[in-house]
Amino acid sequence: MEVTVSIVIPVRLAQATIRATLQSAIAQAREAGGEVIAAVWSGDPSFEIVKSMAESESILRVIAAEQRCGVPQLRRDGVRAARAPQVVITEDHCIFPGGWLAGLLAAEGDVRGGGVRNGRRGYAGWAQFFTRYNAFLPPVGKGPARHLPGNNACYLSHLLESRSIDEGFWEAEFNRELLHRGARFFMDPALTVEQRQQRDWLEFVWLRYRHGRCYGGRRGGSRLGGLLRAPLIPAILLLRNARAAFGKRYHRGWFIVTTPLLFVYILAWSAGEIAGYLSGPGDSCRNTD
Known part of the structure; x- marks a missing residue:
């Protein structure tokens, strides 16, 4: 059966959040005839959680890195393992609203995405959220955009065939490259995800x-x-x-x-x-x- 969409999730030190993220992504991928790809270092504390879930979820594929690496390298590995004509990139601490994946696939443009809202309450959680996601606070405007968040973007797969990601996938750099290549970016506030990253x-x-x-x-x-x-x-x-x-x-x-x-x-x-x-x-x- 042809895979319609690949959801790529780089996993790093996400023991507290990865199970909920994968469950949320799998539910949406199943409705769309897609797959979920979790890229994780085999020595990461999250690895066993991901591996055990993959044993019971046929649409979850695990790409295991042999050496310790960061999210940009895991993101690259997941992207290169994707088999679908559209590739969604998100992160290991996100929860997705109903209709999110269908909305991404149906939206205008070559690269589509939405905003990021905070789901981690508390002092440190809010400070970290404002630090990382200030460019994508809700409500984002609906229409053409010049950049999308690294945890909420859908790419036409042929756009990802680039040697510039050999060392890792840094979304800000890569998105600038795509703009120079003439790719059309589109933002929709209805596609906002919730982040719950846990870092002290x-x-x-x-x-x-x-x-x-x-x-x-x-x-x-x-x-x-x-x-x-x-x-x-x-x-x-x-x-x-x-x-x-x-x-x-x-x-x-x-x-x-x-x-x-x-x-x-x-x-x-x-x-x-x-x-x-x-x-x-x-x-x-x-x-x-």
Whole structure:
């Protein structure tokens, strides 16, 4: 039987969330005649959960990485294992509303997606949410877009046949490449997913540092120019976050009270970005979400 859509889920340190995410994805894939692909390092604490679910769910395929790696590499592995003409990329801590997958498949454009709302309550949960998803706070506008979130996007499979993802799939970089190739992006607020990532506040500090270092180390152009702009990074990022939260009127109270921790996360990213400019990414790109 032909597979209509592949849902790719990179799995990393997701013991608390992966079961619910897979159950949600499998239910939607079954209705659409699709498959779910979970890409996970065989030594990850989440691996046994994924493996046990695959034993009882025929539409769940497990792609096991032999070496420790980060989400960009797992995402790449899942994409390259996909067999369907349309490929949805999401993450290991998301829950999907009814009709989400059908809506993605029916939407306009070559790449389609929606917003991200917060499903992890509490101080650290809100601070981490605003840090990661400020560009995709609900309600997103309906219509043409220039970027989509890494946990809520559907691609025509032929667009993913690119050597540029050999080292990993970084959605921001790859989406810019697709725009230059003439791909049409479309955003729909009805396709918003809920994220529930579980990271404690200190773990997230180091995660943001590594992510920032990977970004700085991989970024093209003049590293000297990046270093000269570095003192402005925290202010720019905080302003960008505030503009998104207040512009969307999305839980502004939580944004205000979590600003101190949010700023810590911004400083961690900024320090990592500077380290990337100075000494390259190191192993940070293979040790991040």
